[in-house]
Amino acid sequence: MGMTRVTRRRSRHEEEENDTGRRDMRKQRTRRALLDAALELMQGEQSFNSISLREVARNAGVVPTAFYRHFRDMDELGLTLVEEALRALRQMMREARSAPLPATSLINRSVQTYIGYVQANRDYFQFLAKERFGGSRALRTAVRQGTALFISELATDLARFPTANRLSTEELQMISSLIVNIMISTTEQLLDLPPDNDAEVDWLHDQAAQQMRLVFLGSMQWKPKSEREKQKALAQG
Amino acid sequence: MGMTRVTRRRSRHEEEENDTGRRDMRKQRTRRALLDAALELMQGEQSFNSISLREVARNAGVVPTAFYRHFRDMDELGLTLVEEALRALRQMMREARSAPLPATSLINRSVQTYIGYVQANRDYFQFLAKERFGGSRALRTAVRQGTALFISELATDLARFPTANRLSTEELQMISSLIVNIMISTTEQLLDLPPDNDAEVDWLHDQAAQQMRLVFLGSMQWKPKSEREKQKALAQG
DNA sequence: ATATTTTGTGAACAGTCGTTGACTTTATAT
DNA sequence: ATATAAAGTCAACGACTGTTCACAAAATAT
Structure with missing residues (x-):
């Protein structure tokens, strides 16, 4: 029981950054989800500046405000x-x-x-x-x-x-x-x-x-x- | 003085429809205003399905509801x-x-x-x-x-x-x-x-x-x- | 002269939009 | 173990949207 659970985490120095980091992974994943959501929305009749930030977020399975963690606005996403x-x-x-x-x-x-x-x-x-x-x-x-x-x-x-x-x-x-x-x-x-x-x-x-x-x-x-x-x-x- | 002012209006039968009618004229005028307003709005960065019915009406100097007297919706205006x-x-x-x-x-x-x-x-x-x-x-x-x-x-x-x-x-x-x-x-x-x-x-x-x-x-x-x-x-x- | 149709107005509705700020949660750094 | 920073959530705002309905004004028809 009393055993201390040691989930020793590798420091940056022992292993040379080959790990993407579980947080960065997550971040890149929803970033991609946002980009893909925009692309998918444009497959229909919509043009880029007629799709809304909220639509993109919704389609990416994320709340609208989360969008801002990845892009300043829709224009930046478009340029990407x-x-x-x-x-x-x-x-x-x-x-x-x-x-x-x-x-x-x-x-x-x-x-x-x-x-x-x-x-x-x-x-x-x-x-x-x-x-x-x-x-x-x-x-x-x-x-x-x-x-x-x-x-x-x-x-x-x-x-x-x-x-x-x-x-x-x-x-x-x-x-x-x-x-x-x-x-x-x-x-x-x-x-x-x-x-x-x-x-x-x-x-x-x-x-x-x-x-x-x-x-x-x-x-x-x-x-x-x-x-x-x-x-x-x-x-x- | 007592002369009765007779602005006799020609009946449809005496003169063969060469008069557009003051009402039709008015109608065609605002219809054109709506079309031109839409065209003008598209000169900028907007695309057709990103401009709003209200914007068009505003730009044509007319109240939004008047739009419906001329077009069923924006699609109809676009086709025109x-x-x-x-x-x-x-x-x-x-x-x-x-x-x-x-x-x-x-x-x-x-x-x-x-x-x-x-x-x-x-x-x-x-x-x-x-x-x-x-x-x-x-x-x-x-x-x-x-x-x-x-x-x-x-x-x-x-x-x-x-x-x-x-x-x-x-x-x-x-x-x-x-x-x-x-x-x-x-x-x-x-x-x-x-x-x-x-x-x-x-x-x-x-x-x-x-x-x-x-x-x-x-x-x-x-x-x-x-x-x-x-x-x-x-x-x- | 009176009635009717047509063109445009005004207020109001339910919804969506972009953006804000304060929050929870969770992974990293110390 | 504890502090810090990041990613995502929640509630709310003011603004704008399309569409409705009842109404005013004006031209046409009777």
Whole structure:
């Protein structure tokens, strides 16, 4: 009986911080619950600034005031969501880039990968799509900067193709923004489909792939500004 | 003095309804005020389903209950706005189509016309852009049907070009949806600019025109499905 | 001239919202 | 063992929301 119950707790020094701490764990758990609750609420008809703090808290199984232990206000939560979504997107790009280039049917494989990724992260993309125009200035510019970076990275990827030597940086940017447009449009159409409508998804795939092929065909025929001026000078001389 | 003041009112039969009636006039006036109030409120950071009925009424200089004399609820007002915006857009298309085709610099002129039109109807396009994804299912599908029709009309226009004979209907649709994508993207960028930033607007014009040129170049090189199959059969035989 | 319909007003309702402050509980630090 | 700091709860506030009902004013119909 008299035995002292010794639940000896490891001090920070004996074990090097590999334990997340039961409190931090709990904190991260409800933080995540809040973020997920917001994402889930946006799957319906609501847009981000039409969902209330109380709704989010309720949906996360927590009292409204607990919200403030994690975010200053809804805007801060929104920015966190944008950050997460864009980070995930960048990671996909990095992986896709590291893979060896299968020169044959490159477009088909890329489109396939991208569509699969969107399907797997539907809620994030739903959020991005809505806030790309609906949201506060802060959210909007965050999303926009993300896609701008996306375009630039794609441009540098395109520059590695042998046939891209003739094109200037601006022209490459113009082309890759065109391609990103196709991806965005495809994404939007994809999100408006029931997730398991395979036939329609396949159609979207084909449509996007065709459009990209057409863009590449156009790029091959594109007369760079420099050449066009050369030609003009020749005609006049 | 004793003259009886006779403000004789024309009966419905003597003059054929060309008078709007002082009451109808009044009604149409506040109805318009409500619609405009909603549009104006959306110029800021708000999205359509985050603005309140009371806000709209207040902004229109009218008491909240008066709203119900004109619309059943906010959704009905929203649908009216979509309808108006799309009708305006279609009218622009019709006019542009009736003009004789100046074969030279056709793209430049078209882009110029369109950008000018967007600038002149900024509020409507702001609304369309936001509700294309933010809004209720009803609003969204209304917008979507409008753009789908837009794409189809553009496709029939493209079909009149001599070089378009080789292409199937599906391929023409694919191409015109690509072009509409460019227009939508241009519109969105335009709306995020201060209306008088001429330098940036010119840049957007050039970007869009280049992208369309590239699409046309690609279309010229496009191998229609039929020809591709013919070629394949030839190679095998 | 009188009756009727229409357009807008005013007060009031039940509900939700964001945010506050003072509290319990519980994990960490001393 | 005790103090401290953090995470979550509870009650309450003033403000705003959509919608209702009865009523005033004014245009139209009879």
